[in-house]
Amino acid sequence: MLLKQTGLTLLGQSDFPLGGSESNNLADGAVQALVGLIIVFSALIVISLFIAALPRILAILSAVWPEVDEPAGNTGHPDSLVADDGAVLAAIGYVLHTEFQRQLESHDS
Amino acid sequence: MEILTDFFDTTGFATLTLGNAIMILIGIVFIFLAITKDYEPLLLVPIGMGAIVGNIPVAAGMGLSVYDEGSVLSYLYFGVSAGVYPPLIFLGIGAMTDFSTMLSNPKLVLLGAAAQIGVFLTFFGALWLGFQPNEAGAIGIIGGADGPTAIFLASKLAPGLLGAIAIAAYSYMALVPVIQPPIMKLLTSREERLIRMKPPRKVSKREKMIFPVAAFLISTMIAPGAVVLLGMLFFGNLLKESLVTERLAQTARTAMIDVVTILLGFAVGASTQADTFLTRDSLQIFGLGALSFAIATAGGVLFAKFMNLFLTEKINPLVGAAGVSAVPDSARVVQMVGQQEDPHNFLLMHAMAPNVAGVVGSAIAAGVLWSVLT
Numbered sequence: 001m002l003l004k005q006t007g008l009t010l011l012g013q014s015d016f017p018l019g020g021s022e023s024n025n026l027a028d029g030a031v032q033a034l035v036g037l038i039i040v041f042s043a044l045i046v047i048s049l050f051i052a053a054l055p056r057i058l059a060i061l062s063a064v065w066p067e068v069d070e071p072a073g074n075t076g077h078p079d080s081l082v083a084d085d086g087a088v089l090a091a092i093g094y095v096l097h098t099e100f101q102r103q104l105e106s107h108d109s
Numbered sequence: 110m111e112i113l114t115d116f117f118d119t120t121g122f123a124t125l126t127l128g129n130a131i132m133i134l135i136g137i138v139f140i141f142l143a144i145t146k147d148y149e150p151l152l153l154v155p156i157g158m159g160a161i162v163g164n165i166p167v168a169a170g171m172g173l174s175v176y177d178e179g180s181v182l183s184y185l186y187f188g189v190s191a192g193v194y195p196p197l198i199f200l201g202i203g204a205m206t207d208f209s210t211m212l213s214n215p216k217l218v219l220l221g222a223a224a225q226i227g228v229f230l231t232f233f234g235a236l237w238l239g240f241q242p243n244e245a246g247a248i249g250i251i252g253g254a255d256g257p258t259a260i261f262l263a264s265k266l267a268p269g270l271l272g273a274i275a276i277a278a279y280s281y282m283a284l285v286p287v288i289q290p291p292i293m294k295l296l297t298s299r300e301e302r303l304i305r306m307k308p309p310r311k312v313s314k315r316e317k318m319i320f321p322v323a324a325f326l327i328s329t330m331i332a333p334g335a336v337v338l339l340g341m342l343f344f345g346n347l348l349k350e351s352l353v354t355e356r357l358a359q360t361a362r363t364a365m366i367d368v369v370t371i372l373l374g375f376a377v378g379a380s381t382q383a384d385t386f387l388t389r390d391s392l393q394i395f396g397l398g399a400l401s402f403a404i405a406t407a408g409g410v411l412f413a414k415f416m417n418l419f420l421t422e423k424i425n426p427l428v429g430a431a432g433v434s435a436v437p438d439s440a441r442v443v444q445m446v447g448q449q450e451d452p453h454n455f456l457l458m459h460a461m462a463p464n465v466a467g468v469v470g471s472a473i474a475a476g477v478l479w480s481v482l483t
Contacts, residue, residue, distance in 0.1 A: 033233045043331040044466060044473070
């Protein structure tokens with residue numbers, strides 16, 4: 001029943017039969033919980049596999065459609081650059097601070 | 110004199126019940142915790158103040174409470190009861206979420222799925238305690254540690270339990286730094302907590318732009334019930350990553366999410382009137398919520414250990430605890446617990462991967478439960 005409610009099987013139907021479980025006993029609940037967990041896992045596994053494959057897909061695509069350093073829209077939006085610069089500066093500052101602290105600790109010991 | 114007596118009978122002093130007083134006290138405790146302990150202040154202050162406002166007894170016929178048709182508070186509460194606010198919050202979350210760490214290490218996505226075991230085991234536990242299946246589903250989602258998702262699903266499946274579920278979800282999110290560390294330490298050895306992970310690889314802009322559209326299609330084809338929450342989450346992320354709609358992304362992640370958070374928190378707080386909130390069901394929901402949260406944390410940690418059986422590059426199992434989607438608090442807790450063992454081990458970036466995967470996972474879990482239980 002759960003499988004019938006995925007988008008893949010509903011695509012061809014005009015109305016979405018989301019009306020659900022008629023049973024409410026524990027055994028059905030256990031099955032629903034197990035199948036629900038499997039569906040969540042399946043969705044995230046497929047997303048994970050897609051993410052893993054994405055760099056390879058893009059490597060093939062880049063032969064036809066090379067990636068430019070700066071997207072066209074970005075040139076007109078200095079705000080986004082400011083936000084990114086702030087994050088980069090914060091990260092650099094954090095690493096330097098950590099490194100100095102480590103050096104100080106090694107001097108002390 | 111009679112006028113004064115009649116007036117006194119309409120005041121809060123005359124009509125205040127013990128339940129109202131308890132709820133007002135709870136509201137004050139929320140505000141106190143937010144201010145003094147910094148526990149989720151953006152949520153606990155509006156909820157706390159809302160609880161105080163909602164529990165001032167008003168004379169019958171004045172039509173002031175959340176549940177009085179046509180009252181101002183009922184209009185504010187409509188956004189909660191109709192499930193309008195949660196998707197708007199997801200839009201803001203999407204606009205502020207960086208999926209880079211997840212894209213650079215896709216196997217960590219599975220930890221976000223493993224933590225959802227808390228949702229489904231609690232669903233089963235609630236059934237066992239005698240809740241109806243729709244109520245059990247709404248209670249189970251507390252384990253997703255995602256307030257907007259919990260409110261969205263409760264408004265659809267069990268509107269009568271909405272107040273208790275929302276308060277439980279946000280309370281446990283606020284208590285992430287208290288609940289998670291003991292479970293994480295109990296389930297891991299010192300050697301495991303010392304594991305250092307490889308720094309994440311650089312993710313291209315194109316990957317970040319393609320991801321929201323592709324992930325939306327994949328997840329909602331499998332769980333169409335999640336279309337509203339995930340649609341808004343990934344739409345917000347696309348606004349951010351497309352780099353051509355920075356103004357919209359900026360509004361979504363700042364002004365808009367702030368406005369909706371204020372309205373949501375206050376309306377949820379105001380809905381906790383003593384006569385509807387202080388019930389045996391609410392106590393059971395709080396118990397189940399705590400259990401759900403603990404199981405979700407344990408599920409993530411144990412699944413990371415399980416994955417380590419097969420991986421050459423080991424995962425620090427603490428990172429699994431971030432699979433509950435309380436973003437970014439649970440990732441911060443992972444960093445904190447990891448640094449207690451090794452001050453130079455930086456797990457925050459790694460923990461953000463299961464953390465954002467947990468957001469997607471809990472929305473999918475909500476979609477599945479909604480599809481099955483309506």
